[in-house]
Structures are given as C-alpha cells and as structure tokens.
Amino acid sequence: MSTLPPLNALRAFETAARAGSFVAAGVELGVTSAAVSQQVRALEEHLGKQLFLRQGNRITLTDAGRAIYPRVEFALTDLAAVAAELGEGRMRARLVLSVIPSVAELWLVPALAGFEGRAGIEIRVEEDPVAFGREGADLRLTYGGHAYPDHQTEPLFRDRIAAVAAPGFALPEEGLAALPDSAFIHTDWGASYATQPAWAAWFAAKGDTRRPDPKAGLRVGTTGLALAAARAGLGVALVPERLAGVEIRAGALVRIDATALPMSWDYVLVFPRAHARRPRLKALVAHLHGAVGD
Amino acid sequence: MSTLPPLNALRAFETAARAGSFVAAGVELGVTSAAVSQQVRALEEHLGKQLFLRQGNRITLTDAGRAIYPRVEFALTDLAAVAAELGEGRMRARLVLSVIPSVAELWLVPALAGFEGRAGIEIRVEEDPVAFGREGADLRLTYGGHAYPDHQTEPLFRDRIAAVAAPGFALPEEGLAALPDSAFIHTDWGASYATQPAWAAWFAAKGDTRRPDPKAGLRVGTTGLALAAARAGLGVALVPERLAGVEIRAGALVRIDATALPMSWDYVLVFPRAHARRPRLKALVAHLHGAVGD
DNA sequence: GCGGAGCATAAGAAAAACTTTCGGAATCGC
DNA sequence: GCGATTCCGAAAGTTTTTCTTATGCTCCGC
Numbered sequence: 168m169s170t171l172p173p174l175n176a177l178r179a180f181e182t183a184a185r186a187g188s189f190v191a192a193g194v195e196l197g198v199t200s201a202a203v204s205q206q207v208r209a210l211e212e213h214l215g216k217q218l219f220l221r222q223g224n225r226i227t228l229t230d231a232g233r234a235i236y237p238r239v240e241f242a243l244t245d246l247a248a249v250a251a252e253l254g255e256g257r258m259r260a261r262l263v264l265s266v267i268p269s270v271a272e273l274w275l276v277p278a279l280a281g282f283e284g285r286a287g288i289e290i291r292v293e294e295d296p297v298a299f300g301r302e303g304a305d306l307r308l309t310y311g312g313h314a315y316p317d318h319q320t321e322p323l324f325r326d327r328i329a330a331v332a333a334p335g336f337a338l339p340e341e342g343l344a345a346l347p348d349s350a351f352i353h354t355d356w357g358a359s360y361a362t363q364p365a366w367a368a369w370f371a372a373k374g375d376t377r378r379p380d381p382k383a384g385l386r387v388g389t390t391g392l393a394l395a396a397a398r399a400g401l402g403v404a405l406v407p408e409r410l411a412g413v414e415i416r417a418g419a420l421v422r423i424d425a426t427a428l429p430m431s432w433d434y435v436l437v438f439p440r441a442h443a444r445r446p447r448l449k450a451l452v453a454h455l456h457g458a459v460g461d
Numbered sequence: 462m463s464t465l466p467p468l469n470a471l472r473a474f475e476t477a478a479r480a481g482s483f484v485a486a487g488v489e490l491g492v493t494s495a496a497v498s499q500q501v502r503a504l505e506e507h508l509g510k511q512l513f514l515r516q517g518n519r520i521t522l523t524d525a526g527r528a529i530y531p532r533v534e535f536a537l538t539d540l541a542a543v544a545a546e547l548g549e550g551r552m553r554a555r556l557v558l559s560v561i562p563s564v565a566e567l568w569l570v571p572a573l574a575g576f577e578g579r580a581g582i583e584i585r586v587e588e589d590p591v592a593f594g595r596e597g598a599d600l601r602l603t604y605g606g607h608a609y610p611d612h613q614t615e616p617l618f619r620d621r622i623a624a625v626a627a628p629g630f631a632l633p634e635e636g637l638a639a640l641p642d643s644a645f646i647h648t649d650w651g652a653s654y655a656t657q658p659a660w661a662a663w664f665a666a667k668g669d670t671r672r673p674d675p676k677a678g679l680r681v682g683t684t685g686l687a688l689a690a691a692r693a694g695l696g697v698a699l700v701p702e703r704l705a706g707v708e709i710r711a712g713a714l715v716r717i718d719a720t721a722l723p724m725s726w727d728y729v730l731v732f733p734r735a736h737a738r739r740p741r742l743k744a745l746v747a748h749l750h751g752a753v754g755d
Numbered sequence: 756g757c758g759g760a761g762c763a764t765a766a767g768a769a770a771a772a773c774t775t776t777c778g779g780a781a782t783c784g785c
Numbered sequence: 786g787c788g789a790t791t792c793c794g795a796a797a798g799t800t801t802t803t804c805t806t807a808t809g810c811t812c813c814g815c
Contacts, residue, residue, distance in 0.1 A: 170541060170544065170545075171472065171537060171540060171541045171544070172540065172541075172543075172544045173771095174468035174469060174471075174472065174540070175468060175469070175771085175772075177468075177540060178465065178468065188792075188793095189792075189793065190791080190792060190793085198772085198773060198774085199773065199774055199775080200792075200793075201773080201774070201775080201776095201793085201794080201795085202772065202773050202774075204793065204794065204795090205772080205773080205794090205795090206772080206773095208794085209771095213544075214544055214547050215547075216547055221780095221792095221793060221794080222780085222781075222793095223779085223780035223781030223782075223791095223792080223793075224779095224780065224781050224782070224790095224791055224792035224793060225780095225781070225782085225792075225793085226792090226793075231547060233594050234547070235543050235547060236592075237592035237597060238539055238540075238543050239540065239543060241536075241539075242535075242536035242537075242539050242540050243465060243536070245532055245535075245536050246465060246466065246468070246471060246532075246533065246536050247464060247465045247466075249466075249529050249532050249533060249536075250464065250465070250466045250507075250508055251464075253508050253509075253510055253525060253528070253529060268586075271683075271686055272683075272685055272686055272689040276681075276686060276689040276690050276693050276695070277689075277693045279679070279690075279693075279695065288679060288680070289649075289680040289681075289682075290679070290680065290681045290682060290686060291682050292562075292682050292683060292686065298531030298532075298535075300527055300528075300530075300531065303531055355583075385573070385582060385584075386582070386583045386584065387570075387583075387584045388583075388584055388585050388586050389565075389566075389586060391566055391685065392565055392566055392570060392584060392586065395566040395570040395571075396570050396573075399570050399571045399573075401570070401573065467802095469802085469803075482760095482761075482762095483761075483762065484760080484761060484762085492803085492804060492805085493804070493805060493806085494761070494762075495762085495763080495764085495804080495805070495806080496803065496804050496805075498761095498762065498763065498764090499763090499764090499803080499804085500803080500804095502763085503802095515761095515762060515763080515811095516762095516811085516812075517760095517761080517762075517810085517811035517812035517813080518759095518760055518761035518762060518810095518811060518812050518813075519761075519762085519811095519812075519813090520761090520762075
C-alpha cells in the first residue's frame with residue numbers, strides 16, 4: 168500500500184466539506200473549530216494541494232477538494248458502516264458467482280440455462296478486484312485474472328473484438344472510415360480490462376489511418392450498453408465476438424467488417440485454492456467449461 | 462455519518478491482516494510490534510469483537526476479522542490512491558449522464574435514439590448515491606430520487622412490476638403458484654430501490670398464500686439479468702413493465718399474468734439546481750421527457 | 756531440551772491532537 | 786455606514802494518543 172494521508176485529517180476534511188464550515192464540523196466531531204482548521208491545514212500540506220478557499224469568514228471547496236471529496240466520503244462512510252454491521256451476523260449459504268458486467272448477461276445467463284445446480288446461486292455483477300471469502304465471491308469470472316495472483320485461475324475462453332451495427336444501419340459505400348466521428352460508439356471497458364480496445368487500434372489493424380475522435384461519439388460504460396446502442400441504431404460499436412454472438416445469431420446485430428482485434432488475455436475463472444474441492448463449485452466450473460464447448 | 466472506529470487502529474489491523482504478523486506489520490508501518498498489538502487490541506475493544514486469534518507466537522484472523530478485511534482494505538487502499546492521484550489533473554468536457562443499471566440499457570439507450578445532441582454524452586451505470594460536480598454526474602436518472610434532497614428533481618415516469626417468462630416456458634395449468642420454488646428468479650434490486658418488490662408481495666397482491674422460498678431460485682443482481690434469465694428460459698421473473706416493454710413487443714418475453722404491483726415512486730431526473738440553465742442539459746432533459754410520451 | 760520468534764503487558768517518553776485566546780475579514784442587521 | 790456577530794488563522798499551552806522499551810509467556814524447529 169502506498170503512502171496513506173493522515174487519516175484523522177481526512178476525517179476532518181470530509182466533515183468540513185459536508186458541513187461547509189469548520190465550526191459546524193467541530194460541533195459534529197466534538198472538537199473546536201481550531202482543531203478542524205489545523206487538521207485540514209495539515210492535510211493540505213501533506214497533499215501539497217489547497218482543499219478549501221478561505222474568504223474572510225467562509226470556506227469553499229477548491230477544485231482539488233471537490234475532486235477528492237466523493238471518494239473520501241465513500242471510504243469513511245463505508246468504514247463506519249463496517250463497524251456498525253459487525254454486530255449483525257450474516258450467514259451465507261449461497262454460492263456467489265461474481266462476474267464482470269459484459270459477460271454476465273451476454274454470455275453467463277444463457278450458459279447457465281442447462282445447469283441443474285443453479286438453485287442457490289447468487290450472481291453479482293462487479294468490476295475487478297473483488298473479494299473472496301465470507302462476504303465475497305466463491306467464484307469469479309473475469310478477463311485476464313491478473314488481479315488475483317494468489318488464487319487459482321483457469322482459462323475459460325478467448326475472444327476477439329469485432330465491429331457491429333444494427334442490420335438496417337446505413338453504411339457508406341466507401342467503408343467505415345467514411346462514417347462521421349459521431350457515428351462511432353466508444354466503450355469504457357472498465358477496470359477489469361488492462362488494455363482498452365478502441366476504434367483507433369481497430370483501424371490501425373486494417374492498415375487504415377482513420378482515427379475517430381473519441382470525444383465526438385456516444386460513450387458508454389459497458390459492453391452491454393455498447394451492444395444496446397448499436398442495436399438501437401445509434402452507431403457502430405466494437406464488441407467481443409462471443410459476447411455479441413447471441414444477438415448476431417438472432418439477427419439483431421450484424422458484423423459490418425471482417426477485421427477483428429485479438430484480445431490479449433483469456434476470460435478466466437478465479438477462486439481461492441482452498442475452495443477447489445467444494446462439490447458445488449466444482450460442478451459449476453465444469454458446467455461453465457462445457458458451455459464454452461457448445 | 463455514524464460512529465467511525467479509530468482510523469489509526471484500522472490501519473494497523475489492515476496491515477497486520479495482510480502481513481499475517483504484528484512484527485511484519487510494524488516493519489511496514491515503521492513502528493514496533495507492540496504498537497501494532499496495542500492498536501489492534503484497541504480496535505477489538507471498540508468493536509466488541511475479536512479480530513485475531515493469538516496462539517502462542519502466531520495470529521490468525523477470526524471470522525469477524527475475515528469478514529471486515531476486504532472492505533477495510535479497499536477503503537484504505539482507495540484513500541491512498543486518492544492522495545497519489547491528486548497530482549494528476551483530469552479535465553472533463555463531457556456531459557455525464559448517470560443511470561441506475563436497470564434503466565440504462567432497457568430504456569435509456571433506445572430513448573436516446575433520436576437525440577441529435579448525443580455526441581459528447583458519457584453514460585455511467587451506477588447505484589445511488591452518486592456525486593455531482595466536477596468528477597461526478599451532470600444528470601442522474603434514478604428511482605425515487607430521495608438520496609438527493611438538495612437537488613432539483615423532475616419526475617420522468619412511473620412503472621409497475623409484472624411477471625414475465627420466455628414464450629415457450631412451461632407454465633402449470635393451475636397457475637404460477639404451482640411452479641416449484643426453483644423456477645422463481647429473484648432480483649436484488651440494488652441500493653437505489655427503497656422497497657424491494659418480491660414474489661411474496663406479488664402473490665399477496667393476488668390474494669394468494671404462495672410464498673416461494675427466496676433461497677431456492679436463481680438470484681440475480683440487476684433487472685437486466687432478470688430479464689436475460691427469463692428470456693433464456695431459466696424461470697419466471699418480476700420486472701418493471703416499461704423496462705421490459707421492448708422485449709415483450711419483440712416477442713422475446715411474454716406477460717404471464719395480468720397482476721401487477723404498483724411501484725411506490727417515480728423514476729426521476731436529478732441535477733444540481735445551479736445547472737438547470739445549461740443548454741445541453743436542458744436539451745437532454747427535454748428529450749427524455751419526450752421519449753416517455755412515445 | 757534449548758534457542759529463537761513473536762505476542763502481551765506495563766510503564767514511561769514522544770508525538771499528535773486539541774483548547775484557549777486574540778486578531779482580522781466578511782456578513783448581517785439596524 | 787456603522788456596530789455587532791460570525792468564522793477563520795495563528796500561537797502557545799494542555800491533554801490525549803501513539804509509540805518505545807523491557808520483560809514474561811507460548812509455540813515451533815532443531
């Protein structure tokens with residue numbers, strides 16, 4: 168873990184930012200306003216950035232203060248929640264399968280169709296890294312799996328990035344390069360993808376100099392949304408072939424070019440080594456491997 | 462914010478749990494092992510739970526320790542990352558539309574189909590509460606909007622919860638109540654839904670005593686997954702009518718019973734009052750209202 | 756059985772956090 | 786416009802927390 172800022176000072180900052188005043192923050196924390204002021208000053212010096220503007224008898228957040236506030240608030244709120252929740256026992260008898268968003272609906276749910284042991288399975292959709300253990304996942308399906316060097320990892324399948332659009336989408340005679348920048352749908356792949364396949368790389372793979380401006384087109388946060396946007400005729404999208412397979416076979420989407428970018432890593436299954444012998448986990452893993460073969 | 466545990470002690474706990482030893486933790490933190498020992502002890506007393514078992518010259522995490530470790534580690538790691546990242550400026554010129562997962566793909570993307578101003582829009586899929594401002598959302602589409610009392614809120618539409626299945630799904634002659642528990646798909650609606658529509662409430666609304674065991678069926682974390690599971694023939698699901706509308710009209714899903722549960726709140730648009738006059742925001746808001754009318 | 760490693764405890768030292776007081780700037784009310 | 790009030794900053798002093806040191810106990814490996 169890299170250097171942690173002074174935690175007590177972060178607490179004073181968060182309270183002051185929320186309250187909008189050192190006096191009010193002091194009341195909430197049960198200290199004087201001078202104490203809050205000094206803590207915030209200490210944090211500013213530690214971070215090398217001013218977090219509040221002081222104007223006579225008022226404080227306002229700076230850009231830097233505003234930028235860090237949501238995450239600081241979230242972390243501290245969650246730590247308080249952890250303490251509050253500790254008294255409530257939470258038993259868990261379900262098998263938790265944690266999946267990255269793009270795979271959950273597009274591949275996993277259809278893949279579970281024939282699994283007799285699906286009762287008692289909880290599917291969680293989340294990005295890397297996920298926790299294993301009591302409150303965490305029993306099995307993780309993700310891309311690459313590098314976030315889990317100390318866990319057992321099994322390759323599931325490898326995919327390629329292809330260009331798709333709605334069947335009736337109007338493509339220029341000259342090819343995709345002639346589309347306006349606004350017709351390219353851009354996907355933020357999420358923290359689970361170490362590399363970020365983009366239109367620039369796809370055109371480069373075709374030996375084409377076209378570089379659509381990423382700021383001009385619709386930008387979405389999941390592969391599922393990219394597919395939905397393409398399906399709705401909002402533009403052309405780059406998506407993993409296998410994940411788009413159901414919709415392509417159903418005719419809701421078409422491949423619009425034969426070029427495909429190889430993806431650098433496998434989609435993998437990850438689980439704690441200690442769980443490898445659990446019958447329900449073994450059955451689920453075996454079934455998912457079988458679903459790939461289909 | 463509720464009571465926060467001693468933060469320095471949390472830091473000592475996290476380091477010790479990761480290192481597996483108070484001596485190693487002391488080395489990492491630059492203090493003696495006795496200091497770590499005392500901090501952990503102070504935290505255990507504060508929380509009223511033992512976090513480590515001590516056996517002679519070894520420590521192992523208790524269940525309670527294991528239960529809190531992932532979240533404590535995540536919060537502290539993120540706070541360290543916040544500090545590390547503060548030096549990098551991040552400019553943002555896009556209009557960020559933040560949406561709860563169920564609405565993003567099922568309603569929003571189709572609703573954006575005719576919007577001329579969609580270039581430069583970034584869609585983020587996240588649960589409540591979201592931050593507004595520089596690194597946060599410009600506009601939030603969510604259910605109810607109670608997380609944002611200090612923002613401007615406009616109702617968008619109200620929905621009802623209906624029962625759906627795949628067209629070929631085998632339903633008993635006697636009705637849904639005769640299905641086995643394992644055929645009911647259960648949805649964790651997410652933090653954005655104050656109430657959690659469930660099969661028990663739906664049968665109650667029919668004047669039926671049937672109460673499917675929530676532990677027996679497939680449990681999924683989003684409406685989109687519930688729809689996908691139903692579409693794949695994994696069972697029957699309760700979903701918001703309007704969100705299921707596209708798939709029902711396309712014949713991928715069918716209503717399997719006329720009973721519908723009213724949802725308690727509207728889906729709403731939320732934005733900071735100060736942003737109300739921004740032309741791009743106004744245009745987007747107006748367009749979304751128009752999409753509801755269709 | 757012995758030595759080494761690591762945790763626990765108690766007492767004391769050092770550092771961090773907080774309080775009090777006073778000055779300055781902004782805001783509010785008359 | 787003026788006076789009163791509010792609130793932030795700084796400095797000095799006080800209190801609390803954190804850390805260190807020394808010693809005792811248990812476990813593990815040889």
